[in-house]
Amino acid sequence: YDIIFPLARPGLAVTLILTWVFAWTxxxxxxxxxxxxxxxxxxxxxxxxxxxxxxxxxxxAIAMLTLVPALIVFSVVQRHIVAGLT
Incomplete structure (x- = not known):
C-alpha cells in the first residue's frame, strides 16, 4: 500500500477531474x-x-457561466493532470 497508492494518485486524480468535467458538460x-x-x-x-x-x-453569457467552474477546477489541478497523463 505504501508504494501503490502514491504511484496511482496522479492517474486517479486525472480520472476524477475528467469524469467531473464530462459530467458537468x-x-x-x-x-x-x-x-x-x-x-x-x-x-x-x-x-x-x-x-x-x-x-x-x-x-x-450563460455559456460563459457554465464554463467558469470547469476552468477553476482545471486551473487548480493542472499539475495533477500533467503528472497523470505523462
Whole structure:
C-alpha cells in the first residue's frame, strides 16, 4: 500500500477531474432526465432558441457561466493532470 497508492494518485486524480468535467458538460442526459422546473444551466440554454429568433447575448453569457467552474477546477489541478497523463 505504501508504494501503490502514491504511484496511482496522479492517474486517479486525472480520472476524477475528467469524469467531473464530462459530467458537468453532459447535455443529452440532463435534457432527457430533467423537466422544466428542475433544469441545469446547460439545458436552460435551449429556452433562448425560439422560432422567432435567438437571444445570442444571453446565451453567450450563460455559456460563459457554465464554463467558469470547469476552468477553476482545471486551473487548480493542472499539475495533477500533467503528472497523470505523462
Amino acid at each position: 453532459e447535455y443529452l442526459l440532463a435534457a432527457t432526465l430533467t423537466n422544466f422546473h428542475a433544469r441545469t444551466l446547460t439545458t436552460g440554454l435551449s429556452e433562448y432558441v425560439t422560432t422567432t429568433g435567438t437571444a445570442w447575448g444571453i446565451m453567450a
